[in-house]
Each structure stands twice: as C-alpha cells, then as structure tokens.
Amino acid sequence: MSVVTDVEQSIRNLRREVAVLHAELPRYGLVVWTAGNVSARVPGHELLVIKPSGVSYDDLTPENMVVCDLEGRVVEGDHAPSSDTEAQAYVYRHLPEVGGVVHTHSPYAVAWAARGEPIPCVTTMCADEFGGEIPVGPFAIIGDDSIGRGIVETLRGSRSPAVLMQNHGVFTVGPTAKSAVKAAVMCEDVARSVHLSRQLGQPIPIEQSSVDALYDRYQNVYGQR
C-alpha cells in the first residue's frame, strides 16, 4: 500500500480547490478569455499551487494546476505556470499570513486602476471587507517580481485585502484562496457602486470610527461563527 505523505495529500486537495475556485472568476464577470489567476500556499511548505498560463477556464482541472516553489520554479506539473507566478511567490515569501492570492482584470476596478485612483470608502460593504479605501499600487511590468513588490509594499500599509495595480488590475490576498476570491468579487462590486455614484454626485465619506466599527463587526461577528 502506498503511503501518501501529508504534503502529497495537501497538494492533491489544493489542486482541486484552486481549479474549482477559478470558475468563480468568469462566473462573477471578473475576467475574460484567459486573464486572471488564483493560487494557494501549501501550508507548512515553501510551495504554491497556481493556474497554468494561458489555459482556457473551461479546460482548467486539478491535474493541470502547477506546483511551484516560492521562487516561482516548477516543482510538479506538465504546463508552464501563470505569468504571475513570480509576483505571487514574492507575496507568499513576504506576507506569511497570506494563504491565497487572486489576480483579475475586473472592468470597474481596472477603470480605477487606469486612473491610479484609490476607491474611497463610501459604502458599508467597503468598510466591512476592506476597512477603508482600496489602495493603488505602482505600475509594474509583468514577468518578474516587480508586481509582487508593489503588492506587498502597498498592502503592508493597509487593512485592505485588495490592491489596484496601476494601469493593470486587481490583486487580492487572504488567509485562504477562497477568501482572496471573495475579496476580488467584493472589490469589483465596490468599484462599480462607487463609479455609478460618482456619475451623479459626490459620494459621502464614512467617518473613520464608523469604518472601524463596521470592519470589526464584519471580520469578527458577521455570519455563522
């Protein structure tokens, strides 16, 4: 009988989880074609599981997910890993609390990113999930860890699990890949609501004390505990 080690079982589970979570990105209108990606850290190991680059969302399976080390080198997999692997590996190396990273090109959030404008905290849902404005990170060319550096330097100074990388798109982080997907979904909803509000007037900022109270309730009380 073959003994499946813990890490092998963990990778098997994460392959399935990451493959299934990818379907949420087109489902919520956060990506088109093959844009965007999801990754998860392998707990207790210097490894991550990420999408194969340029593969249609319809063709993503647990088997074609790619396992990489935290330098972005392929450890297990028959496909080239996502173009954002080095960036996401950088995030995992420098933010140990992060268990999942998501990247999208969701249209309303990208419109804010194209202006290099943070999304102000003018809705209770923004306060709940992001604890303040959704910040903008620097313009960075894809392909090495410069996007990762921009994500880390921006998120280190913010409660937000989302960052709008200037002229590019959304990167979100969370303790799990699912929580990072949730942040990406809510980031686009907030970007759209505030965009629409700005068409007909100036949205009203929420007092910081109320933002703090809303964030604390949502993060620590809301839902089934």
Ligand SMILES: O=C(CO)[C@@H](O)[C@@H](O)COP(=O)(O)O
């Ligand atoms: O962000 C970009 C292009 O701007 C891509 O890296 C990304 O959306 C999708 O790339 P992958 O298919 O994950 O390699």
